[in-house]
Amino acid sequence: MNLIYWLVLIVLLLAAYYVWNALYGLPSDLPPGPSGWTRLPLIGSLLSTRADLHVQFQEWAKIYGPIFHVQMATKLFIVLSDAKLVKEAFSRDDFAGRPHTNINDYYTEDLKYGVLFSQGPAWKENRRFSLTCLRDFGMGRFTMEAKIMEEVTVLLDILEQEDRHSGFDVHNHLGVSVSAIISSLVFGKHFTHDDPYFVRFLDCMNRLAKAITPDASNFIPGISLLPNSNFRKFKTHYNELKTDFYEEEIAEHKARLDTENPRDFIDVYLTKMIELRKAGKHTTFSGWRRQVSLLHTNHIHQVFAVKKHRMWQRIVWWMKLYVQEELDRVIGRSRLPCLNDQASLLYTQATLLEVFRRSSVVPLGVFHAAVKETTLAGYRIPEGAIIGPNLWGIHHDPALWQNPNEFQPERFLDSDGNLMKPDTLLPFSTGLRACIGELLARQEAFLFFASVLQKFNLVPPEGGPVPEDSGLLSLVLAPKPYKMRAIVR
Numbered sequence: 001m002n003l004i005y006w007l008v009l010i011v012l013l014l015a016a017y018y019v020w021n022a023l024y025g026l027p028s029d030l031p032p033g034p035s036g037w038t039r040l041p042l043i044g045s046l047l048s049t050r051a052d053l054h055v056q057f058q059e060w061a062k063i064y065g066p067i068f069h070v071q072m073a074t075k076l077f078i079v080l081s082d083a084k085l086v087k088e089a090f091s092r093d094d095f096a097g098r099p100h101t102n103i104n105d106y107y108t109e110d111l112k113y114g115v116l117f118s119q120g121p122a123w124k125e126n127r128r129f130s131l132t133c134l135r136d137f138g139m140g141r142f143t144m145e146a147k148i149m150e151e152v153t154v155l156l157d158i159l160e161q162e163d164r165h166s167g168f169d170v171h172n173h174l175g176v177s178v179s180a181i182i183s184s185l186v187f188g189k190h191f192t193h194d195d196p197y198f199v200r201f202l203d204c205m206n207r208l209a210k211a212i213t214p215d216a217s218n219f220i221p222g223i224s225l226l227p228n229s230n231f232r233k234f235k236t237h238y239n240e241l242k243t244d245f246y247e248e249e250i251a252e253h254k255a256r257l258d259t260e261n262p263r264d265f266i267d268v269y270l271t272k273m274i275e276l277r278k279a280g281k282h283t284t285f286s287g288w289r290r291q292v293s294l295l296h297t298n299h300i301h302q303v304f305a306v307k308k309h310r311m312w313q314r315i316v317w318w319m320k321l322y323v324q325e326e327l328d329r330v331i332g333r334s335r336l337p338c339l340n341d342q343a344s345l346l347y348t349q350a351t352l353l354e355v356f357r358r359s360s361v362v363p364l365g366v367f368h369a370a371v372k373e374t375t376l377a378g379y380r381i382p383e384g385a386i387i388g389p390n391l392w393g394i395h396h397d398p399a400l401w402q403n404p405n406e407f408q409p410e411r412f413l414d415s416d417g418n419l420m421k422p423d424t425l426l427p428f429s430t431g432l433r434a435c436i437g438e439l440l441a442r443q444e445a446f447l448f449f450a451s452v453l454q455k456f457n458l459v460p461p462e463g464g465p466v467p468e469d470s471g472l473l474s475l476v477l478a479p480k481p482y483k484m485r486a487i488v489r
């Protein structure tokens, strides 16, 4: 009796599943993707996804092709694993949206504020403003180089004083250095590495960044009720950041605002808000919200994240034989590197390109959304579908890169030693929403990397572990905490 009961129940469940699939299953003109038992009612393929989603998407691309779909709870994902397709999609207005996810909706009040996660007129207005502002404050010019070099010098001094045997925490020092640069631009303050306010601010930023994950908590409505969900953590850290730091900074800036002489990003923003309101113009500007998006920058430490033992030896060898030899030959040791040296430091530049490829700091890009029903590669893409470019997958595609898992900067040099920049290298994404901080990030990476290697040999702590290859995936793929020794050359 019991057995019959169970058999009937299973048959009924199967029948219910097939009826559900027939009624709500995905139409056949969508890109292919996991189906059947890997796509369950309500949760879709969430149970079949792993923490290293970028690697799993690469495996699925081998089965389903360069464009495939995945159902994540109520959200339809379209994953692109081909550089040409990413370029085509991201150059089009119909793919320039951001998806309605728990985090995006909470953070932008329904995609209405800021740059990073907003869409439509708000995004356009804020993106244009941010680009102009970054340029006015010197991005790509000498003033920005001077700001970066100020922080480089501080870092070099700190590394020299660190305990040479136990090593220094790479994430900590480098993260603080690059965050100090963008923070001086936004807040108009120069923060030191041991400033308790700045340390607390960065800790909060880091906790927030870790909570921005592509997991179930971002896609299932109502999940914030669960005490330990990432979305709930995101809300807590974001509210802390907002009340303890942004609102205070904005209030302080408002109190001493001189619209004729704006000193930093917040001043320019407030001045623009006042101007627009005086002119009676409708505006999507809203003081504090957008600042966060400009601060996701402390990932340059990837530059120094090196991997597995064999690879570690190759990297040490490469740095000595090519990068440090080139730095000594072109610059010498009596002055620090500058941006003008880039053109003559081709091995150094090739090394940085290889680091951007291998580390793929933002492995799944920042998800886009289709703002209306459209087509791509002959498939139908419904309005609201989430578009995820697998940048990590593209950077590790064996059809594009020989031995993609190896560290081989020479792949970016031709037989005459000239630098090659393949258009399949997309660490900053591409198209209408490409990273607005690319130039700043590249300049920081170059100046920090060249200056540190000019002065130090970097080796693992005595008897300590070699940094691990695998990273921790949130919005970015960050290396697990690791230490290095900086030995003056």
Ligand code: HEM
Binding pocket: 090, 115, 116, 117, 127, 182, 293, 294, 295, 296, 297, 299, 300, 361, 362, 365, 366, 367, 368, 427, 428, 429, 430, 432, 433, 434, 435, 436, 437, 438, 440, 441
């Ligand atoms: C190694 C450093 C960095 C990497 C790898 C990186 C990568 C990216 C990627 C992949 C995107 C997504 C683009 C898309 O939606 O298709 C992005 C967007 C963005 N990045 Fe960066 N980024 C870096 C540093 C910076 C810096 C220094 C800033 C600020 C000055 C910045 C500001 C932004 C903003 C505001 C967006 C949103 C653009 C939009 O939605 O229109 N990023 N970045």
